[in-house]
Amino acid sequence: MKIHEYEDYLVKVSKEIMKYLIKMGLSEADAKDISQDVFVKLLELDTVIPYDKLRAWMYQVAIRTSIDKHRRRQTYDRILQERYLSLESWQLEQTEPDDLLQALEGLTSYEQTILMMKYDQQFQIKEMALILNLSEGKIKTDLYRARQTLKQQLKEK
Known part of the structure; x- marks a missing residue:
């Protein structure tokens, strides 16, 4: 098999993987990232994967990578919930947009920036x-300090 045929095959399988991941519910950007990660892992391998097993290997790596990405995102969301969103003093959902704008105007231009x-x-x-x-x-x-000042200004409203 010539190198051009091999490259064409890799691109074809990569597009298949992207479509599969999008169909499974991932965003297009995430599907492209995972497809690229598959190529990076393929390049980093010390061994050569036989042509007849390459497609299956690429799908397996893509699925595992998407699962890892999903787990990381869940962990990240859980940490955010525990650390930041549970704080009673910093809930913007209960703040009116006008109050927030007024509080922002009370900050210095550097803090706003x-x-x-x-x-x-x-x-x-x-x-x-x-x-x-x-x-x-x-x-x-x-x-x-800017967040603390903003919180204080929102409390005063």
Whole structure:
């Protein structure tokens, strides 16, 4: 078998796997990520998988990877529920949007900026530190203080 035929076969199976994962309920982005992970694992193998067993191996890796991703997401959601969403003082569901806007206006422009970068634009701490030219520790501390100030302002309303 020539290398071009082998590559075409891998691409074909990869597309099949993506369709299968989407049909099983995963988002298109997750299906693409898992398909890419299958290729990475294939490249990292020390052994060569025979052509007739390659398709089954790829499906098996894709299914296991999707299960692992699902378990990680469940664990992450559980941790969020336990650590952050159970706090009585920080429940935005009970806060009116106008109250939140007024509370945000009571913050400094720097505090508003870092809160918007973190929660609206979903930047990572590392990215925020690079953009603002500050240390990660300073960003974390300032975010904590800004959240505390925002909580206090919301309590006063």
